[in-house]
């Protein structure tokens with residue numbers, strides 16, 4: 001089985017998840033970062049996974065464009081969709097808004113993998129914005145209350161990643 005993982009990442013979390021999936025999936029797995037100028041040849045793959053991360057409630061434009069440009073091809077594949085995001089209370093709605101409805105309906109599995117805040121990779125503006133956003137969200141989500149912008153934070157949800165792998169490894 002050949003599998004393609006197409007992803008977009010800003011600070012690395014979605015890319016890290018793509019690499020974790022590559023390690024755990026059975027078959028010949030290729031990674032494609034949407035930053036790359038080349039376009040993957042979808043006809044070569046039996047299964048396709050698409051991942052992106054959420055900023056201000058939205059997935060990267062490159063992910064939306066890839067989905068829309070290839071929608072008919074993607075509907076014919078065994079498809080997995082994932083997002084990386086920190087606000088797990090709104091993960092379901094963010095996931096629903098991230099991908100076209102047709103793909104959400106045809107996907108074998110769709111998951112939120114949680115997220116990471118890689119402050120060491122952020123510029124001053126991003127750090128300040130993140131501090132404000134997490135402070136606001138922390139009022140309703142105590143798990144985010146302890147986030148210290150001096151330390152990188154990883155809140156990936158192993159259980160969700162493993163469930164996703166299990167479905168994609170099936171026929």
Ligand SMILES: Cc1cc2nc3c(=O)[nH]c(=O)nc-3n(C[C@H](O)[C@H](O)[C@H](O)COP(=O)(O)O)c2cc1C
Nearest residue numbers: 009010011012013014053056057085086087115116
């Ligand atoms: C400026 C900023 C805005 C964010 N907005 C959201 C958001 O609206 N919802 C959410 O769940 N997570 C949000 N996040 C968290 C990211 O989705 C999370 O850090 C993710 O792991 C980033 O993945 P990446 O490094 O692959 O881009 C935001 C993070 C930053 C820095």
